[in-house]
Amino acid sequence: MSNILLNADSYKASHYVQYPANTTVVSSYIESRGGMFEQTLFFGLQAFIKQTLLKPFTQADIDEAEAVLVAHGLPFNKTGWQYILDTYNGYLPIEIQAVPEGSLVKTHNVLVQVKNTDDNCAWLTSYIETALLRAVWYPTTVASVSYACKQVIARYLAQTADNMDGLLFKLHDFGSRGASSEETAALGGMAHLVNFMGSDTLSAIVAARRYYQEPMAGFSIPAAEHSTITSWGRDGEQAAYANMLKKFSGQGKLVAVVSDSYDLWNAIDNLWGDELRDAVMNSGGTLVIRPDSGDPVQIVSITIEKLMAKFGFRTNSKGYKVLPDCVRVIQGDGICLSSIEAILVEMTKRGLSADNIAFGMGGELLQKVNRDTQKFAMKASAVCVNGVWRDVFKDPITDSGKRSKKGRLALVKNSEGQYQTIREQDLGQQQNLLRVVYRNGALLVDDSLAAIRARVG
Numbered sequence: 001m002s003n004i005l006l007n008a009d010s011y012k013a014s015h016y017v018q019y020p021a022n023t024t025v026v027s028s029y030i031e032s033r034g035g036m037f038e039q040t041l042f043f044g045l046q047a048f049i050k051q052t053l054l055k056p057f058t059q060a061d062i063d064e065a066e067a068v069l070v071a072h073g074l075p076f077n078k079t080g081w082q083y084i085l086d087t088y089n090g091y092l093p094i095e096i097q098a099v100p101e102g103s104l105v106k107t108h109n110v111l112v113q114v115k116n117t118d119d120n121c122a123w124l125t126s127y128i129e130t131a132l133l134r135a136v137w138y139p140t141t142v143a144s145v146s147y148a149c150k151q152v153i154a155r156y157l158a159q160t161a162d163n164m165d166g167l168l169f170k171l172h173d174f175g176s177r178g179a180s181s182e183e184t185a186a187l188g189g190m191a192h193l194v195n196f197m198g199s200d201t202l203s204a205i206v207a208a209r210r211y212y213q214e215p216m217a218g219f220s221i222p223a224a225e226h227s228t229i230t231s232w233g234r235d236g237e238q239a240a241y242a243n244m245l246k247k248f249s250g251q252g253k254l255v256a257v258v259s260d261s262y263d264l265w266n267a268i269d270n271l272w273g274d275e276l277r278d279a280v281m282n283s284g285g286t287l288v289i290r291p292d293s294g295d296p297v298q299i300v301s302i303t304i305e306k307l308m309a310k311f312g313f314r315t316n317s318k319g320y321k322v323l324p325d326c327v328r329v330i331q332g333d334g335i336c337l338s339s340i341e342a343i344l345v346e347m348t349k350r351g352l353s354a355d356n357i358a359f360g361m362g363g364e365l366l367q368k369v370n371r372d373t374q375k376f377a378m379k380a381s382a383v384c385v386n387g388v389w390r391d392v393f394k395d396p397i398t399d400s401g402k403r404s405k406k407g408r409l410a411l412v413k414n415s416e417g418q419y420q421t422i423r424e425q426d427l428g429q430q431q432n433l434l435r436v437v438y439r440n441g442a443l444l445v446d447d448s449l450a451a452i453r454a455r456v457g
Helices: 010-017 045-053 059-074 077-089 127-161 182-192 204-212 225-231 236-248 264-275 277-280 296-311 337-349 449-455
Strands: 021-031 038-041 094-098 103-108 110-116 171-173 256-258 286-290 327-331 359-360 376-385 388-391 411-413 419-423 435-441
Touching: 010 059, 010 110, 021 127, 021 236, 038 127, 045 094, 045 204, 045 327, 045 435, 059 077, 110 411, 127 171, 127 182, 127 296, 127 337, 127 359, 127 376, 171 182, 182 204, 204 449, 225 236, 236 256, 236 277, 264 277, 264 286, 277 296, 296 327, 296 337, 337 359, 419 449
Parallel strands: 171 359, 256 286, 286 327, 327 359
Antiparallel strands: 021 110, 021 376, 038 103, 094 110, 094 435, 376 388, 411 419
16 A cells, blocks of 8 residues: 555546646645644654655556556546656655654644645645645644643642652553554654653654654553463452562553453452562562552542552642652543543542542544544645646635635744634744644655654644
């Protein structure tokens, strides 16, 4: 699935003969037209450029596309593709501008702008819409969800904890198995790692190395799953827990153990809190208890309170109770943006610090988003015909929310420090925040994940 000629919606193949005669340039842009969040955290374009646009297509790709599209019932622009192969060695003659990755941009603003750089290839701009839009909307949406979760957690830490030291590890990516593909997991997992440093999505760790110069983007710890506990049998539950401590605990170490295989309350009150209490207290590390069923809003607080009854607690400077360093809780079931806040609201009511809890988020993080979550679209906004630029836009009377922008665009910050989309011709002395990141097969900006994280702050 690596043929860029076939990485498109079928109808795109017929568009090369649909533009006005003597059309030499088509300019299009990508924006979020609103949605769940008022701003988006832009991320992921560089991965697409490195993975797809820096690899030239070949004669074999042209031959394959011709065979597929003709049989599929569509015309094939063999002359156009052959021209690109012969003239540009299979690299696409387009220019892509984009806001720096890691930028938090209010919706209804241009994020990406693309045009063809060869007058013979005006049809190419819209041909790549399918691949380019998909490459932008998904990781940007996941990054935006993750960022929103971070803001909620940070708010409760500020209210109930002595410091924010643990923030970057408060939301762990559990989403790999629930993603639609390894590529989805890699891209979405990287997007999460813009905001946090906890992840079990190995594909994202690898992708960050390949596409964003990050040797190690995130971290995990040894952890049990139900099979490694229940394989000991119900009567062997305590032995299973003891084995986890024996194999993984120690000075400065963390180990997570799912504890609801049979009776969570018995596990806390009698197994962890009685039989294994001294081993936990004297380990020098931290045991992370994972309740994994029931109503998370209630279960988390009850779990923490029961652990406090057995292991004790201290009261911090804000007046909230904190477990001793040897024990913490992670909730990985039923976690989404709204449940994170609901759990923290309940904990706050009970006088429990957000220091006590971390979250694991799966399908809600990597899979339960779509293009309409932030209403992403790529639209043509200008064309050059017979050497004259003209505006291109849509303005359907049945849905004003789909009104598109006109002309070649630029992104600036106005006098109030807010992002604003204007016409490129109106820039004057203002700085265009859209940077040229790709042109004719060359990557012109190569950001590190560290630089992107720094932009987010």
